[in-house]
Amino acid sequence: MALRHFGAAAAFALTVGMGVSPALAATEIQWWHAMTGANNDVIVKLANDFNASQSDYKVIPTYKGNYADTMNAGIAAFRAGNAPHIMQVFEVGTATMMAATGAVKPVYKLMVEAGEKFDPKIYLPAITGYYSTSKGEMLSFPFNSSSTVMWVNLDELKKANVEIPKTWPETFAAAKKLHDNGHPTCGFSGSWVTWVNLEQLSAWHNVPLASKANGLDGFDTVLEFNGPVQVRHLEKLVELQKDKTYDYAGRTNTGEGRFTSGECAIYLTSSAFFGNVKAQAKFNFNAVPMPYYPDVKGAPQNSIIGGASLWVMGGKSAEEYKGVAKFLTFLSDTDRQVYIHKASGYLPITKAAYEKAKAEGFYKDQPYLETPLLELTNKEPTENSRGLRLGNMVQLRDVWSEEIEQALAGKKTAKQALDAAVERGNIMLRQFEKTAVK
Amino acid sequence: MQKQAIFQSKLLPYALVAPQLAIVLIFFYWPALQAVIQSFLLQDAFGLSSSFVWFDNYIELFKDAAYFEAIVRTFFFSFAIAVSSLSFALLLAVMADKPLRGSMLYRTLLIWPYAVAPPVVGVLWIFMLHPSLGVLARYLRNMGVDWNPLLDGNQAATLIILAAAWKQISYNFLFFLAGLQAIPKSVFEAAAIDGARPMRRFWTVTFPLLSPTIFFLLVVNIVYAFFDTFGIIDTMTRGGPGTSTVTLVYKVYSDGLLGGNLGSSAAQSVILMVMVIVLTGIQFRFVERKVTY
Numbered sequence: 001m002a003l004r005h006f007g008a009a010a011a012f013a014l015t016v017g018m019g020v021s022p023a024l025a026a027t028e029i030q031w032w033h034a035m036t037g038a039n040n041d042v043i044v045k046l047a048n049d050f051n052a053s054q055s056d057y058k059v060i061p062t063y064k065g066n067y068a069d070t071m072n073a074g075i076a077a078f079r080a081g082n083a084p085h086i087m088q089v090f091e092v093g094t095a096t097m098m099a100a101t102g103a104v105k106p107v108y109k110l111m112v113e114a115g116e117k118f119d120p121k122i123y124l125p126a127i128t129g130y131y132s133t134s135k136g137e138m139l140s141f142p143f144n145s146s147s148t149v150m151w152v153n154l155d156e157l158k159k160a161n162v163e164i165p166k167t168w169p170e171t172f173a174a175a176k177k178l179h180d181n182g183h184p185t186c187g188f189s190g191s192w193v194t195w196v197n198l199e200q201l202s203a204w205h206n207v208p209l210a211s212k213a214n215g216l217d218g219f220d221t222v223l224e225f226n227g228p229v230q231v232r233h234l235e236k237l238v239e240l241q242k243d244k245t246y247d248y249a250g251r252t253n254t255g256e257g258r259f260t261s262g263e264c265a266i267y268l269t270s271s272a273f274f275g276n277v278k279a280q281a282k283f284n285f286n287a288v289p290m291p292y293y294p295d296v297k298g299a300p301q302n303s304i305i306g307g308a309s310l311w312v313m314g315g316k317s318a319e320e321y322k323g324v325a326k327f328l329t330f331l332s333d334t335d336r337q338v339y340i341h342k343a344s345g346y347l348p349i350t351k352a353a354y355e356k357a358k359a360e361g362f363y364k365d366q367p368y369l370e371t372p373l374l375e376l377t378n379k380e381p382t383e384n385s386r387g388l389r390l391g392n393m394v395q396l397r398d399v400w401s402e403e404i405e406q407a408l409a410g411k412k413t414a415k416q417a418l419d420a421a422v423e424r425g426n427i428m429l430r431q432f433e434k435t436a437v438k
Numbered sequence: 439m440q441k442q443a444i445f446q447s448k449l450l451p452y453a454l455v456a457p458q459l460a461i462v463l464i465f466f467y468w469p470a471l472q473a474v475i476q477s478f479l480l481q482d483a484f485g486l487s488s489s490f491v492w493f494d495n496y497i498e499l500f501k502d503a504a505y506f507e508a509i510v511r512t513f514f515f516s517f518a519i520a521v522s523s524l525s526f527a528l529l530l531a532v533m534a535d536k537p538l539r540g541s542m543l544y545r546t547l548l549i550w551p552y553a554v555a556p557p558v559v560g561v562l563w564i565f566m567l568h569p570s571l572g573v574l575a576r577y578l579r580n581m582g583v584d585w586n587p588l589l590d591g592n593q594a595a596t597l598i599i600l601a602a603a604w605k606q607i608s609y610n611f612l613f614f615l616a617g618l619q620a621i622p623k624s625v626f627e628a629a630a631i632d633g634a635r636p637m638r639r640f641w642t643v644t645f646p647l648l649s650p651t652i653f654f655l656l657v658v659n660i661v662y663a664f665f666d667t668f669g670i671i672d673t674m675t676r677g678g679p680g681t682s683t684v685t686l687v688y689k690v691y692s693d694g695l696l697g698g699n700l701g702s703s704a705a706q707s708v709i710l711m712v713m714v715i716v717l718t719g720i721q722f723r724f725v726e727r728k729v730t731y
Binding site (some may be wrong): 403428 | 676
């Protein structure tokens with residue numbers, strides 16, 4: 001008994017003793033993220049800078065695995081009543097997060113309640129549109145955004161005497177030429193097959209992927225990507241796959257090495273590929289806007305983003321939310337956004353930061369970092385190009401990929417494959433609608 | 439015979455098994471029960487809303503033609519994985535059992551792959567055979583072989599079976615070697631004196647005497663192919679191309695963990711559990727009769 005008293009007393013003394021240091025008085029803000037390598041350094045630096053800038057709050061970043069792992073960890077933690085304050089969620093998890101009313105705290109509400117100065121207009125609408133309701137209320141805070149661009153190997157193009165293509169017909173012609181001139185296994189290719197060839201293609205040509213503004217206006221959305229533009233595009237890919245003028249490189253980004261190794265001279269993937277290209281490519285390269293079909297009215301429209309945003313989890317105290325709001329204001333600072341942009345290659349999220357980087361002449365040496373911004377801001381976003389919000393998106397993409405693969409393997413026609421992808425996807429959307437909190 | 443000879447108190451035996459029972463209940467029956475309960479619910483990923491839907495999750499599954507394809511595919515995969523890894527391991531074990539110089543080193547090297555986790559196996563094979571990352575794949579391409587498991591379902595299936603079987607070979611090898619060494623040498627000598635050639639000695643002496651080991655490994659391998667291969671599938675093909683490598687356990691994983699559809703995933707786990715129970719039952723009821731201990 002005496003011993004136990006002693007232990008309690010010692011613990012008490014220790015707490016009191018340490019309580020003198022102001023660091024412990026700070027309210028802790030847990031930040032779960034999925035960034036590795038150089039991007040992890042950026043996160044750590046942001047947290048350290050914020051912690052050094054004031055003494056009331058302390059942001060603690062924790063790496064939780066890849067995007068899906070981080071999200072699953074957050075969901076599991078929420079179910080156990082132990083969610084972090086801020087969670088980085090990839091763009092395809094947006095609908096799941098948004099459907100979880102009560103589990104998340106919408107950013108626009110948070111900022112108002114915490115009394116932080118917050119003007120949604122300072123952010124790039126092409127980016128915030130993805131994370132906002134149809135009324136323009138920002139639900140999550142954009143953090144790292146990218147878009148699809150066309151990477152070109154300038155040396156190989158020159159060798160084959162090919163101009164950088166701007167439209168799809170030009171791209172097909174260029175790929176044929178490359179194919180005949182030393183690229184027998186790949187004229188052109190790309191990663192994230194559904195993101196590039198369905199989602200971005202639809203936005204870029206101002207045709208719907210799904211009803212209700214691609215799901216932004218409600219979960220009772222149905223898929224509509226079996227229209228003429230998408231079918232025609234897939235038909236072309238199927239045709240070119242036969243002699244490997246186009247060569248399918250997988251559902252995710254595992255095929256990107258085919259660009260950096262020089263095997264494919266034209267490659268469509270995320271602008272976030274830039275770090276790897278810079279480190280590995282032994283040739284001159286550039287990233288140019290995605291090709292378009294010139295006979296489709298309104299094309300090119302604007303592209304949509306990839307990447308992730310920061311979601312604020314529900315059920316925390318007012319004091320903690322104040323700290324979170326202060327941290328988001330801290331991140332919105334122009335200089336800080338310029339820093340994030342330069343250090344990670346992801347897009348700046350505020351207009352001011354973009355202007356500043358441009359004024360500094362940042363894009364003169366690295367024009368490929370401006371390309372995704374030019375695509376995103378190409379035109380005022382429409383119903384079809386504001387963003388996507390479909391439930392179970394990770395799985396939806398797998399189902400769509402399955403059908404596209406069937407078409408490319410010659411087991412189904414392009415039309416049959418897209419019809420099946422729509423039909424199977426709709427069943428999953430109805431399933432999601434049933435479980436979404438009303 | 440006196441049944442109460444050892445334990446005077448009626449409670450003592452129960453008290454002695456209690457810890458074991460508690461562990462089994464907490465770690466095996468409780469999760470299984472949870473899965474059964476979950477399979478009757480429709481729930482969002484965050485667990486904010488859930489409703490009791492009776493057998494809806496099961497009915498949805500049985501309406502889905504893809505689910506039946508996955509069942510057939512799983513049986514085919516399990517059979518192919520079990521047969522190929524068992525036969526190859528047996529071949530290696532018989533060879534390693536011979537008095538060779540450096541056989542210890544040889545045996546140790548053969549056992550190593552077992553320590554590799556399934557996803558790592560997947561990655562290893564990707565580095566050899568992925569169409570854009572693989573060393574072997576590049577070689578095949580240069581030879582003019584149209585190697586592209588990203589689009590060719592049969593190639594992808596072969597790849598999964600190879601990788602899954604490869605990983606299990608070490609484990610099987612270990613048991614086969616132990617089994618072979620437990621067979622008394624005098625039996626072989628007697629057979630040799632009677633004039634039996636090596637092949638005949640193998641089929642009439644070694645094989646029957648190994649049958650308990652083979653049977654045990656058959657059960658273990660089928661359970662392995664059913665449950666432990668999703669890591670390999672996820673890293674190598676993610677079920678593609680098309681659905682040509684979606685097995686039952688991969689579907690459980692992708693629907694539940696990636697898709698957040700916990701109800702359906704739980705229903706699938708329950709079906710899978712029943713299937714393995716039935717399969718193991720059949721094996722012990724019918725195959726075991728052919729086994730000579």
